[in-house]
Amino acid sequence: MVGTKNLAEDPYERLANAIILQAVTDYRAALKRIKRKPEDWETIDEAMRVESFFRSGWYSQLTAVDGEYLIRRLQDEVRE
Template identity: 75%
Template sequence: MAGSKNLAEDPYERLANAIVLQAVADYRVALKKIKAHPKNREAISEALEIEKFFRSGWYSQLTDVDGEYLIRRLQDEIRQSESIRGKKNKSNRR
């Protein structure tokens, strides 16, 4: 079956996934920096630039994942990971 090539093997699909995954990783780093230092202009600028990408037509061509949904999920993830880490550290002190 020559026409039933797995999409995961398609180099263009892999490239599109890699671009999105790199943006996700970069956004997480920026959010963590903002969490630690809320006035960090460089991190804020980076996060805003990546959010602009997540809302762009190019992003929509790369993936079917809604950009607004992804932004909210990543922001929630960073908020929760920080609060969970704090709870673990407090319980380890006992």
């Protein structure tokens, strides 16, 4: 169809999704490392940097998913 844009094929949307998915992967991994080794300050710092990204204006421009909600969900997932 002419004039119809498939958002799944939009390279900018794919890039935005890839950025967010990488942040989720990094945050989840950091939380798991912190759970195993709570005194790992380098990993705590990494988790805090990712949390800062989830709370940033840039993150909000990339997605409509609430950053605080995502942080809570990932923390709950790792706690289980």
